[in-house]
Amino acid sequence: xxxxxxxxxxxxxxxxxxxxxxxGVAPADLNLYVPDENGTWSCxxxxxIVISFDKINDDYCDCPxxxxxPGTSACINGQFYCPNTxxxxxxxxxxxxxxxxxxxxxxxxxxxxPxxKCPNKCAELSEAWQKKRDEVNFKIEKGVQLxxxxxxxxxQLRLQLNRQVKDLHSRIQSIEEELSDLRSRETYKDDRTLDxxxxxxxxxxxxxxxxxxxxxxxxxxxxxxxxxxDLEKILKKMSEDYNHNFNDPAVKLAAQSFQDYSENKASESxxxxxxxxxxxxxxxxxxxxxxxxxISNEVSILTSNGIPTAANRYMDIIKAMAESALDSFLGxxxxxxxxxxxxxxxxxxxxxxxxxxxxxxxxxxxxSSVEKELEKDYGPDDLLLALEKRCMLNKIGDYDYKLCFDxxxxxxxxxxxxxxxxxxxxxxVNQETGKxxxxxxxxxxxxxxxxxxxxxEVECGIEDRIISVTEPxxxxxxxxxxxxxxxxxxxxx
Numbered sequence: 001x002x003x004x005x006x007x008x009x010x011x012x013x014x015x016x017x018x019x020x021x022x023x024g025v026a027p028a029d030l031n032l033y034v035p036d037e038n039g040t041w042s043c044x045x046x047x048x049i050v051i052s053f054d055k056i057n058d059d060y061c062d063c064p065x066x067x068x069x070p071g072t073s074a075c076i077n078g079q080f081y082c083p084n085t086x087x088x089x090x091x092x093x094x095x096x097x098x099x100x101x102x103x104x105x106x107x108x109x110x111x112x113x114p115x116x117k118c119p120n121k122c123a124e125l126s127e128a129w130q131k132k133r134d135e136v137n138f139k140i141e142k143g144v145q146l147x148x149x150x151x152x153x154x155x156q157l158r159l160q161l162n163r164q165v166k167d168l169h170s171r172i173q174s175i176e177e178e179l180s181d182l183r184s185r186e187t188y189k190d191d192r193t194l195d196x197x198x199x200x201x202x203x204x205x206x207x208x209x210x211x212x213x214x215x216x217x218x219x220x221x222x223x224x225x226x227x228x229x230d231l232e233k234i235l236k237k238m239s240e241d242y243n244h245n246f247n248d249p250a251v252k253l254a255a256q257s258f259q260d261y262s263e264n265k266a267s268e269s270x271x272x273x274x275x276x277x278x279x280x281x282x283x284x285x286x287x288x289x290x291x292x293x294x295i296s297n298e299v300s301i302l303t304s305n306g307i308p309t310a311a312n313r314y315m316d317i318i319k320a321m322a323e324s325a326l327d328s329f330l331g332x333x334x335x336x337x338x339x340x341x342x343x344x345x346x347x348x349x350x351x352x353x354x355x356x357x358x359x360x361x362x363x364x365x366x367x368s369s370v371e372k373e374l375e376k377d378y379g380p381d382d383l384l385l386a387l388e389k390r391c392m393l394n395k396i397g398d399y400d401y402k403l404c405f406d407x408x409x410x411x412x413x414x415x416x417x418x419x420x421x422x423x424x425x426x427x428x429v430n431q432e433t434g435k436x437x438x439x440x441x442x443x444x445x446x447x448x449x450x451x452x453x454x455x456x457e458v459e460c461g462i463e464d465r466i467i468s469v470t471e472p473x474x475x476x477x478x479x480x481x482x483x484x485x486x487x488x489x490x491x492x493x
Contacts, residue, residue: 023057023071023111024097026081026089043067066094073097082107087122087129133493143460143487147383150484154382161374168367175360182353378406379427379436383485392481394466401469403479409440409454420444421477422453436486446475454479460487 022033035041035053043049043063051062057071066075078094084107092106102110102118108125110118378384384406391404400412409421422440429436436458443452454477459467461482468480 024078024080024094025070026091029081041068069094071097073099080107080112082109082111084109084111084122085120087126137492139462140460140487140489140491142462143484144489146462146484147487150383150386151381154378154386157385158374158382161370164370165367165374168363168370172360172363172367175356175363179353179356179360182349182356185349376406377426379485380429384424384427387483387485390464392464392466396466396469399469401466401479403456403466403481405438409443409456409477409479420452434488434490443475449475451475452477456481458483458486460484460491 022030025033032044033041033056039053040050041053041056043051043065044067045065046063049063051068055062056068059069059072059074061075062068063075066078069075069078070080073094076095079091080094080097082090082092084090087108090106092103092112096103097112098114100113100117103112104118104121104125108122109120387405389404389407391402391407393400393402402410402412406424408423411419411421420443422443425439425441427436427438438456438458440454440456445451452475456479459480459482462484464481464483466479466481470478472478
């Protein structure tokens, strides 16, 4: 005889048909509850145990896995499926079925209790869940947008770091070349030669100043000459077009005066200015020759003192400076290639070498620092690079906790005293769930305990904030924080 319990919950069309409903069984699993041609059925996890199909949900546990009692509390290890029509189906432990308690957080339709015991509240829960879902999705979508901006910023920062490395390599190479050039150049210690070189340098400056003044004066003369030419054209036209029968003494006098001016202008020499400029250039050349003669005498003294190589070199340097000064004054460009022939004393050379060595060490230090920055693991999409020096501070319990991305985690008491929980060590991503976890290591040592450290679980949030801090083991902290770096559109509900 078929049990009344099974008749109430199962509609069997034929011995091999699938039941349309069986209490406590999810629709997707109904195919597991089909009797064979003999009207028998095997326990799901123990197929060696075969029972009559009418013993399902007979309130007696026949199968060790409880699969024969999905709709009763007969088997304590079973699972009861709540349809929760209008909401989401869920499973509840079988021992909670028909216990007189309305477990609305799991079975909002009250199907785990006798009919009429627990009214269906799925519509209310569905509305609340949809509101919660909209809030969560809004946070995720906003967080994804902010995360995208961080990814873009991180890319720009990495490009900047790469450019810094390139620029530093270039500057280091340039400094090394300058040092090599300085060390290969000969230096002198004779003050008289140095004084002569300084005199020549001063003369070079005078040439430049004089050249500028002459250029300015010539420009002014050209402007005046242009205006004079315009006036001559006007007077010439007036003289040619003048009507001699018109008796105007003033006009007649002006025309006659212009004719006298034109006849006398042809006989005037324009070589005076050229001669004076040529004389000025000649005088300057003579002055240069005089200085060169004086320096030659000093070079002879240096040569007689056993340093002919340096002496001859400085003579070449001085000649080159003289030629450069004269070329600058005359406004011509030397056809000879320019060389670094600037004469310096051994003291000046050593000072320059010391200065360049300091700059070289500084740039090498910067290069090492930037290269270390590039080698760091900043997590997915280099997000922590964009969050460098960014921190969050929240009060949790009796303490303020401060956490900095790529920095430190600290515990701060009411007196403002800070305890170092740890420094950022690494960030890991769970490949299955995408969950981000940061690790902070090497904090301050606990009294009679281990060195402090922290594990930081990151959840999606629009703003950076610390949600909770626990200490499951002595001086080992667990942080839960929110940040946009954990936001992904894959988490949308």
